[in-house]
């Protein structure tokens with residue numbers, strides 16, 4: 109009986125603590141820049157590149173906006189590439205790399221920003237996201253809700269099973 113209580117507690121507590129950890133450890137710098145400048149004045153988007161990531165990690169722009177990227181590397185040589193926009197900057201540490209003004213003629217969605225200069229172990233994971241318009245929630249935003257729904261269902265199922273088993277035991281006795 110005692111063991112069952114422990115098990116139930118663990119079932120309820122573990123997913124919650126996992127969620128808390130996930131929320132706390134979530135990588136910093138999810139700063140969001142929203143640029144919706146008109147076609148005449150390109151909105152300038154300042155980005156920092158470092159080993160191994162970009163800040164901000166998420167850049168939001170409106171479809172049709174004219175933008176210009178100003179990127180500075182904090183440490184090594186890095187690149188800043190958005191294939192769909194034809195942007196590819198080679199960054200020298202300490203120098204600002206500036207892209208020409210580009211018009212975001214892309215359908216709403218998420219586009220990968222990546223480092224284009226090999227910079228070591230974490231190079232392949234050195235990425236950020238360009239969000240154009242409002243493409244709806246990403247899988248990462250839905251995940252916490254999914255996890256809590258699944259753990260609630262598990263707790264409920266376990267409660268039902270123990271009740272049924274207890275009743276069964278009662279009849280047998």
Ligand SMILES: [Cu+2]
Pocket residue numbers: 186187223224225226227228231232234
């Ligand atoms: Cu790199």
